[in-house]
Amino acid sequence: MKISLEAAKEHLKNSKEVLSSLFCTIETGYISRSGILIATTEKILFCADYMFGKGLKWEFEYSHISRFSETSGIVLDRGPVPFIKKLVMNYKDEFIVFTNFSTPAKVSDFLTLVQSKLK
Numbered sequence: 705m706k707i708s709l710e711a712a713k714e715h716l717k718n719s720k721e722v723l724s725s726l727f728c729t730i731e732t733g734y735i736s737r738s739g740i741l742i743a744t745t746e747k748i749l750f751c752a753d754y755m756f757g758k759g760l761k762w763e764f765e766y767s768h769i770s771r772f773s774e775t776s777g778i779v780l781d782r783g784p785v786p787f788i789k790k791l792v793m794n795y796k797d798e799f800i801v802f803t804n805f806s807t808p809a810k811v812s813d814f815l816t817l818v819q820s821k822l823k
Contacts, residue, residue, distance in 0.1 A: 707759060712740050712751040715761050720744040724814050727806035728791075730762065732798060741802055743817055748793075750802075766821045770794045774815050791815060 709725055716722070724743045729736060730750050737760060739752035748769075752760040771794040789811050791802040805811055 706753050707739055707751050709740060709742075712742055712749065715749060715751055716742075716744060720746055724810070724817050726802075726810055726814055728802045729804040731801040731803065732762070738804065741814070743814060743821070748818065764793070764795050764800075766818075768796050769818075769822055772815070772818050772822060774811065 706727075709722070712725075713722065722742055722744055726741045727739070728741050729738045730741070730752070737752040737755075739750055739759070742749045742751070747766060748764040750762045750764075771792070773792055775790050775792055788803060789805060789808050791811065791814070793800045793802070
């Protein structure tokens with residue numbers, strides 16, 4: 705079942721304001737899941753779509769993100785098709801890729817917003 709923005713907001717504390725969101729896929733190591741990527745005032749949150757009645761979530765604090773950028777090619781041979789927009793992130797010791805955006809036109813604005821939080 706596809707997660708909604710309202711359902712994903714339940715994972716946030718009331719004090720966190722949602723600034724932007726994108727439906728996409730997260731690729732982290734051996735896991736690839738579709739869901740929603742949310743930028744808040746304090747962190748990035750990814751909530752995966754529900755499988756078997758259970759969803760996963762990942763939280764990424766801005767202070768631990770060393771790189772957040774866009775690429776339009778294959779990233780470490782992870783993507784089968786070149787020239788598809790991807791957001792790549794280094795978080796602590798992890799390398800994470802976001803791809804398959806439902807609204808690719810919003811990716812650049814999301815990127816700009818997150819990069820402004822990293823400064």
